[in-house]
Amino acid sequence: MTDIPTTGAPQAAPVPAADPATSPTGHPATHPAARPATGPATGLGTAVTASRDCPACGTANPAASSFCEECGADLVVAPRASAVVSGLPHAATPTGAATAPTDPDGAVLTSATPQTAPAGEESPLDVGWTGAVPSAAVVPADDEPTCQACGQGRIVDGYCDQCGTPPPNPRDHLVESPTTWVGGVCDIGRRHARNEDAMSLSASDGPGSRAVLVVCDGVSMATDSHIASLAAAQAARAALDQPFPKGAGTPDAWAAGAGRALTGAVTRANEAVAAAVEDVPNPPSCTLAAAVVEDDVIVAGNVGDSRVYWLPDAADEPATQLGRDDSFAQEQMAAGIPRLEAETGPHAHSITRWLGRDAPEDLTPHLTTMRATPGWLMVCSDGLWNYCSEAEDLRSLLHDASARLDDVTPTTVAQALVDFANEQGGRDNITVALARLAGRGSSTTTEATASAAPVEGDPTDG
Structure with a gap:
């Protein structure tokens, strides 16, 4: 050139x-070349x-x-x-050595010193170009998941590179399985724009040894209740993960300590909700249902209308809802109105107690203690029990779903129950958490003592 x-x-x-x-x-x-007759040397001479x-x-x-x-x-x-x-x-120059050109005054000529061109004006050789190299096929990075909308594209920079659809929110469908005998599924359902349910689970390896199951349901009429439910679930589970005083070391002593811990966990959960949300006229709020298991002894409690069920294997042992709802429907049932009528009425899901900045003063959970036989412990939101509320009906549904599964685990059974709710319409978010217990007891069920129960006059006392 x-x-x-x-x-x-x-x-x-x-x-x-x-x-x-x-x-x-x-x-x-x-x-x-001759220099100009006047003016200083420019230093631009060239050999x-x-x-x-x-x-x-x-x-x-x-x-x-x-x-x-x-x-x-x-x-x-x-x-x-x-x-x-x-x-x-x-002077003599060693063979093969280059000599830099100089001007008559002995200065090295500028043109003999390699110069770096401004950025963007380099010679191809200055930047190491050695010719065209055939390009290989582009391989998607491992962190670019397949688009769930079209099944063809990859998610790049937050959108599918084929159809432009963003990936689903991770909270739309969550699966937890801390161990083989405890697991759960939390799903957005089919009608809601976001999932305001939350769950938090923990468990030791030995079946029936130690587990904590917490489910919270955000109140949809309040703002940003998905924040409240997640904060409450995580705070309650963290509080219940701590060892409880066992007193005399008997199951009853442990159950008493667990009941006090569960009551304290509700307080911690309520504080977490208040800290996580803003003080607005209609602040985020949620329900809470939790169960703690140790050596097949169960302590369950709830505030609001999320539920805990005991679903035993033995047909001659009754299935039971552990605790009772804080809801208008529960008040109607306490007044003698049939369950089906009460739970399908216009105000059936209006709750009378909840967690949040505007929560009522009394948040003592409805506590129940029992010794488990072989069976399933379930904690769920109303997204499931809306379609199957009676404990006996829910047990039949669980057993039928399990019979159709090749691999029966808490997670697969929970997913089958979530699928059932979605098939019925999926009008609400759906959460199902399960623990499979081998059982060592006689399924004796007792309500909490008066000191742990709601104060007299609470509308849910019946």
């Missing part, structure tokens, strides 16, 4: 080489030869060329060793 002269700059003209016989050095030489051979391919190029016209090699970076300024004595 040929450099284009810079407009306005004086251009050097080559001077005919002196006769070897008259050259001070006795060798052919090229004289530098001139009749031609400039490429050090890479040997092609002869015009003397003023900076790059080889044949291969593109940089001719300035690698000046010819034989290009010596005439009129100056020079």
